[in-house]
Amino acid sequence: MPKLTALHAVRRSLPTPGRHILWLRYHAPYHWPSTMAFLAARCIPGIETCLDGTYHRTLVTAGRHGVLHASPSGNQYLRVCLEGVPARALPGLIARLRRFFDLDADPARITAELSRDPLMARLLQERPGLRVPQGWDACEQAMRTVLGQQVSVAGAMTLAGRLVQRHGVPLRLPAPGLSHVFPALPVLAAAQFVGMGMPRARAATLGTLANALLAEPGLLRRGQVLDELLRNLCQLKGIGPWSAHYLALRQAGAADALPLGDVALIKALRLLEGDDAQLAQRALAWRPWRAYAAQHLWASLGPAGTARR
Incomplete structure (x- = not known):
């Protein structure tokens, strides 16, 4: 083909x-x-x-x-x-x-390389052709990532719904079950996020990241060197290694991004390989496809199994 x-x-x-x-x-x-x-x-x-x-x-x-x-x-x-x-x-x-x-994505290549690891070979057989879904755009994914810091997926979506109701625009055409379009980046860069049911520091990070994207639209562009992208993101107040890796994985398309501190990834690995399994050590065998390995681990927990956005 x-x-x-x-x-x-x-x-x-x-x-x-x-x-x-x-x-x-x-x-x-x-x-x-x-x-x-x-x-x-x-x-x-x-x-x-x-x-x-x-x-x-x-x-x-x-x-x-x-x-x-x-x-x-x-x-x-x-x-x-x-x-x-x-x-x-x-x-x-x-x-x-x-x-x-x-x-x-090229599933044949990803499978050939990840399958060298016995655990990944088993997960690939269970979910052949598993993909890493990406964010719709940089602004939306940035807000999702910050809202998901240290909360469940369901909790993050509740907060995202509040964000949309407060700062989004009503949809201008009929669509059952859909009511708004996501807030525009300039609106979020100028917005206040108090009273939304999250810590002040996280609310401040929403504004910090929105303003960073407004000042540098290519902040999360695809094709960047992963280490440079992570370094630039971690310079922003409120963005640590987990958020930086997650943004790289989910928005910048970094196939080797892996948030090592993700509690759901650690849980999934230990359920599969025992309590002594160490994510950082095991992940060395999954390079340069660690994002796909992470998606397999998250998927192994089921749709509600991930602790983070």
């Missing part, structure tokens, strides 16, 4: 203006149950829903509000229906969707 490009898709525009159907191709296998379970556990109220194997979310593109509905179609395509989206915005959205669902 030839290498897939960032815009590899089949498109059909529907008679209604602003409605399009896309079929995005990927390298099989793809373990869709894990991706859908991951997304379903992390839906921000008002922004996303995940029902009956279909992921729904609001978006803003070319200054217009839109909605997408995505579900796997067979074993080679992701079917995406877009509403309220102008045709000129499709190339950028296709590229974003490919990144969000990690469609350009």
